[in-house]
Amino acid sequence: MKTVVVEVSARHIHLSQKDLVKLFGKGFQLSKFKDISQPGEFAAKESLVVKGARDYFPKVRIVGPVRKKTQVELSMTDCYFLGIKPVLQLSGQVRKASQVTLQGPRGQVLAQAIVAQRHLHISREQAKAWKYKTGKKIAIIVKGERAAILDNIIVRVGDYKTHVHLDTDEANAVGLAHNQKVYIYEK
């Protein structure tokens, strides 16, 4: 059976260069706190306040480097806490997201917030071997006290390490920890 490692994403922020300047000032650069598994990406030392209609998180981690568009990734639990409508969407495809306010040391910006749809990042080599194409949907089998099958995991082929990405609600609901291995459910 095929196995794959699960990574659990806590709430985080991707910033555009333009918004980085607005939030931190001209010439500011993110500093690396630590590398994360996807090549070139890192958790930054910097964090921001994320404000919703009802409440706020005082310290949400920025993930670098800067991207084309600013995007906040939250769990549904986070959205209900903030008092915003949770909008489930594949990361990067922000068409109908909810809005939050990001507050940095030098200013604030409005930003789009989504709940990331669970997905499989897969390397080109592995995708070829498994005959997986971008857009295919797979399911994983989780064992244990909170045993489950999680379906509708969207495949994204690219220059990635091969990992299933879940948010904290999903990982907690099925009792999975970061870097745990699961089986792919063969339909």
Add this chain to the structure above:
Amino acid sequence: MKTVVVEVSARHIHLSQKDLVKLFGKGFQLSKFKDISQPGEFAAKESLVVKGARDYFPKVRIVGPVRKKTQVELSMTDCYFLGIKPVLQLSGQVRKASQVTLQGPRGQVLAQAIVAQRHLHISREQAKAWKYKTGKKIAIIVKGERAAILDNIIVRVGDYKTHVHLDTDEANAVGLAHNQKVYIYEK
């Protein structure tokens, strides 16, 4: 196919009479905010501060009437927020729970906190018709963008209305709302 209605439990507190007195003072009685689905139970107007090792929730709802033992029911997300170890357990069977502090207007108490294992409350009539006994494990099928099968749902037969009880992590992970109907997965 068999269907069942899902109820989503947010974090809440059951209190013993002894702890009610410590927290609210002698002679105090809980007042009803609204009935909840299980016969005789109600959401109280009163709430308490719940403190963990790292952080706290300022306002957690009490569910009445008083019970034999005080018990706090949290999601795993809640436990990580508070900075306590999440202990998955069937409600009422608190053998190895984590501790939190409850703060009321007149005092504070230490209390045991669990993450409730997902379960099916089922009426005696329905259990007879379906041949379900207490302790049996069932699974439910969830459709939609976060489609899943949630397994290891423990059956509890009694003077209940028939409902699957999930916590907020579980409901959010599979995109289920309170009172939604799901299919039971026939193995």
